[in-house]
Amino acid sequence: MSSVKILGHRGFSSKYPENTRIAFRKALELPIDGIELDVHLTEDGVPVVIHDATVNRTTDGEGLVSRLRSDQISLLNAANAYPELGRQEVPSLQDVLDDAYQCKPHVCCNIEIKVDDGNWEALVDATAAVVRNHPLASQVVFSSFHHESIAYLKQRYPQLTVGLLFGGDTTDAWNVARQVGAYSVHLNARYTTAEHIAACHASDLRVAVWTVDAAPDLERFIRLNTDYLITNVPDTAQRIRDSILSPV
Numbered sequence: 001m002s003s004v005k006i007l008g009h010r011g012f013s014s015k016y017p018e019n020t021r022i023a024f025r026k027a028l029e030l031p032i033d034g035i036e037l038d039v040h041l042t043e044d045g046v047p048v049v050i051h052d053a054t055v056n057r058t059t060d061g062e063g064l065v066s067r068l069r070s071d072q073i074s075l076l077n078a079a080n081a082y083p084e085l086g087r088q089e090v091p092s093l094q095d096v097l098d099d100a101y102q103c104k105p106h107v108c109c110n111i112e113i114k115v116d117d118g119n120w121e122a123l124v125d126a127t128a129a130v131v132r133n134h135p136l137a138s139q140v141v142f143s144s145f146h147h148e149s150i151a152y153l154k155q156r157y158p159q160l161t162v163g164l165l166f167g168g169d170t171t172d173a174w175n176v177a178r179q180v181g182a183y184s185v186h187l188n189a190r191y192t193t194a195e196h197i198a199a200c201h202a203s204d205l206r207v208a209v210w211t212v213d214a215a216p217d218l219e220r221f222i223r224l225n226t227d228y229l230i231t232n233v234p235d236t237a238q239r240i241r242d243s244i245l246s247p248v
Contacts, residue, residue, distance in 0.1 A: 004227060004228065004229055004241060005032075006032040006228075006231065006234055006241060007035055007230045008028075008034070008232075009230045011024040011037070012027040014213070016082070016085070017081065020090075021099055022088055024037070024099060024100060028100060028107060029103070030235055030238055031242075035108075037096060037109070037112065039111055042065060042069055045126055047092065047094075047127045048065065048073055048090055048093065050090050053114070053116035053117075055068065058078050059076040060076055066117060070092065073089075077089070093131075094130050097109065097136050097140075098134075100136065107139060108141070109140045111131070111142050112143050112144060113142060113143070115145075120148075120152075124149050124153045128157050137159075137160070138161075140160070140161065141208075147164055150163075154180055154182070163186050164177045165186040170191055173187065177205055183205070184205055184228070185206075185208070186208040186209075187207060187209050188210065189211065189212045189221070201225070208226075208227065212237070213236075218237050218241075222245075
């Protein structure tokens with residue numbers, strides 16, 4: 001049985017504010033393999049790490065990320081629900097990659113391109129520019145539900161690694177992924193079967209499954225030789241993986 005890689009979903013998001021530097025740092029203090037994060041583009045063209053198109057849910061501010069400058073976003077607190085942690089800013093992609101590299105030079109990073117408007121080419125280009133010049137470039141996998149943006153990224157920057165995200169039915173996901181030169185498919189755990197994983201592997205594609213938190217599901221996907229598990233509970237996932245792959 002091969003060793004599945006564990007990625008902290010938005011960092012260690014079951015215990016720390018999602019997509020913050022502390023959430024990523026705490027995830028990477030665990031004996032896991034990497035992190036998953038989301039990027040949007042600010043009004044002044046800076047890729048920042050935040051899940052939603054607006055800052056409303058995860059910060060003390062309001063407004064569209066794409067209509068706020070990076071200096072405005074840097075003033076917001078992304079840890080409103082965690083007063084004991086003090087102020088945690090919305091980080092830039094550069095900051096997150098720098099932190100990750102300092103913590104674990106061989107860390108895996110899954111960057112999800114969040115496409116919520118028509119300006120996705122600028123988002124892809126700006127994000128790729130940060131990654132291409134970073135020591136972690138070879139360990140980054142880009143993914144998105146917006147497959148056109150991934151096809152564009154791979155065509156424009158063929159040296160970068162890409163994967164396709166699927167939210168529901170995974171029928172024929174492997175063929176769609178091969179058409180854009182993808183390295184991986186990223187499948188919703190709710191709809192993913194052993195047959196789907198086997199079909200992807202038969203097409204020489206890696207499989208990432210998201211978001212897997214319940215212990216029975218973690219165990220099942222580990223035993224199915226899933227390549228990457230994206231989870232909010234990386235501590236639990238790591239314990240279960242180690243108990244299966246290195247039984248006492």
